[in-house]
Every structure is written in C-alpha cells, then in structure tokens.
Amino acid sequence: MLMCRDLAEIASDYIDGELNGRQNLSVKMHLMMCKDCRTFIGNLRASSNLLSAHSSGKADEEFLRRIDERVAEALSVRKNKCSDSE
Amino acid sequence: MNTAVQPESEASLIEDLKRGDSTAYRRAVREYSPGMLAVARFYLDHSSAEEIVQDCWVTVIDAVQKFEGRSGLKTWLHRIVANRCKNRLRTAKREVATDFSETLEPELANRFNSTGRWDLPPKLQFHDSADTLMENGALSDCLDKHLSTLPETQRSALMLYEAHQHKSDDVCNILDVSASNLRVLLHRARQKIFLMVETFQETGEC
Numbered sequence: 061m062l063m064c065r066d067l068a069e070i071a072s073d074y075i076d077g078e079l080n081g082r083q084n085l086s087v088k089m090h091l092m093m094c095k096d097c098r099t100f101i102g103n104l105r106a107s108s109n110l111l112s113a114h115s116s117g118k119a120d121e122e123f124l125r126r127i128d129e130r131v132a133e134a135l136s137v138r139k140n141k142c143s144d145s146e
Numbered sequence: 147m148n149t150a151v152q153p154e155s156e157a158s159l160i161e162d163l164k165r166g167d168s169t170a171y172r173r174a175v176r177e178y179s180p181g182m183l184a185v186a187r188f189y190l191d192h193s194s195a196e197e198i199v200q201d202c203w204v205t206v207i208d209a210v211q212k213f214e215g216r217s218g219l220k221t222w223l224h225r226i227v228a229n230r231c232k233n234r235l236r237t238a239k240r241e242v243a244t245d246f247s248e249t250l251e252p253e254l255a256n257r258f259n260s261t262g263r264w265d266l267p268p269k270l271q272f273h274d275s276a277d278t279l280m281e282n283g284a285l286s287d288c289l290d291k292h293l294s295t296l297p298e299t300q301r302s303a304l305m306l307y308e309a310h311q312h313k314s315d316d317v318c319n320i321l322d323v324s325a326s327n328l329r330v331l332l333h334r335a336r337q338k339i340f341l342m343v344e345t346f347q348e349t350g351e352c
Contacts, residue, residue, distance in 0.1 A: 131207065
C-alpha cells in the first residue's frame with residue numbers, strides 16, 4: 061500500500077502526468093482517503109504554478125548592454141565584410 | 147504572465163535576425179538571454195556563464211543564416227549555449243557534480259514517522275492562485291532569494307521546465323541529464339519552493 065511518504069516522493073511525477081496507469085491509480089486512491097496528502101499535492105502544484113508565473117529569470121541590464129555592444133560590433137564587422145566583397 | 151514570442155512573430159524575428167537588423171537583436175537578446183544564462187549556469191560559474199552567453203550571441207549572427215526552424219528559436223539558442231559549455235568543460239576536464247540519490251528534501255523527509263505517515267502534515271492550504279500570490283511583493287522577493295540559493299543544477303532545470311516552458315525531452319537534451327535525473331532535480335527544487343511558501347504563509351517571514 062502506498063504510504064504518505066511514498067506519495068511525497070513521486071508527487072511531482074503525479075502532477076506532471078509522468079506516472080504509469082497503475083501508479084497513477086494508487087496515488088488517486090490514496091488521495092481519496094488522505095486529506096493531508098491532498099493538501100500537500102495541492103500546495104506542491106501551487107508552488108509549481110508560482111514558479112511558472114514568476115518572471116522567467118531576469119538578466120541585469122548591464123549584462124544585456126554588454127551583449128548589445130558585442131552584437132553591434134560583430135554586425136558592423138559583418139556588414140563591412142559584405143560591402144567589401146560587393 | 148506569458149510574454150514569449152508567438153510562432154508567427156518568431157518567424158518574422160528570425161527573418162530580421164538573418165538580415166542583421168540591430169533592433170531585432172536587441173529584442174532577441176532581452177527575450178532569450180535569461181534562459182540562455184540559466185542553461186550556462188547549469189555548467190559554469192557566473193562569470194564564465196555570462197561570457198559564454200555573450201560569445202554565443204556573436205556566433206548566432208552567422209549561424210542564424212543556416213537556421214531552418216526545425217526546432218524553435220529558443221531551443222536552438224539553448225542548445226548552442228549547452229554545446230559551448232560542454233566543450234569548455236571537456237577542455238577543462240571538469241564535470242558537473244550532481245546528487246540524484248535522494249528524492250525527498252531532508253526537511254520534508256523528517257516530517258514523516260517510521261510507518262511512512264505524516265508526523266507534521268502541511269497545515270495551510272495555499273488558497274490563492276499563482277497570479278494573486280505573485281502580487282505579494284514580499285513573497286516575490288522571497289522567491290527570488292530562495293531561487294538564488296538553489297543548487298545551480300536544480301535551478302537551471304526548474305527555470306527551463308517551469309519558467310521557460312521547455313518540454314522534458316528538450317531539458318534533458320540541453321542539460322545532458324537522463325529523464326529520471328531530471329525528475330529528481332525538478333522534484334527537489336519544487337519541494338524547496340513549497341517549504342519556502344509554507345514558512346512564508348505561516349510566519350510572514352522569508
């Protein structure tokens with residue numbers, strides 16, 4: 061029988077639909093009987109949604125400006141090369 | 147909030163990049179660099195990762211001419227970064243150290259008794275939707291703080307899967323981890339975020 065700890069171990073796989081049919085069924089059966097695990101799964105799912113809603117990672121503006129400079133430089137070299145070959 | 151470039155505008159962005167349009171590059175750099183940095187940070191320290199991302203953008207100027215769009219632009223860029231990082235590690239003969247042996251965070255594992263039942267079950271239900279939770283500035287700051295303390299391997303996997311919405315196969319390919327190891331990385335990282343939100347909701351402290 062699936063215990064609460066076992067369920068906690070595979071909780072992300074359940075949320076992401078990565079379990080096989082038999083495992084999925086035993087998680088569902090356990091969740092029907094166990095309020096604590098229902099709360100846990102709900103909260104873990106909320107944590108996952110929270111991360112999706114959170115910014116997809118911010119890069120600092122100084123870093124982005126340095127990339128802009130490198131790109132601008134490389135674009136101008138490329139442009140000059142192209143006009144030389146024309 | 148989904149600000150990702152939509153397929154039709156991605157096609158026109160690619161055309162603009164191929165023409166060497168500097169405005170298109172500025173837009174693409176802002177859109178894709180955070181994800182590229184997340185990939186590089188899986189393999190390298192912060193300053194080497196930033197250096198690799200800068201180098202990759204320079205490479206992209208020529209490489210994009212041959213880009214046929216078989217994968218999305220984001221996946222293509224992430225693969226370029228991953229390959230560069232792997233090459234650098236190969237040269238330096240270093241490997242990424244990762245621990246895939248435990249699926250439960252110790253702090254969570256300690257909340258079960260010897261029969262495998264909850265000793266300290268979760269008390270509160272996270273009622274609010276993710277968007278409502280994110281409107282709480284203090285929680286958002288707390289999340290940033292915790293994300294920055296995650297091991298790089300967990301954070302990169304989490305960012306690519308959750309925030310950049312890559313499919314599992316793509317994440318495995320980009321980070322060079324097996325599907326089962328990716329599952330461990332994701333689960334460990336999510337548990338840490340769960341524990342953080344729980345503490346925040348119970349105590350109001352980060």
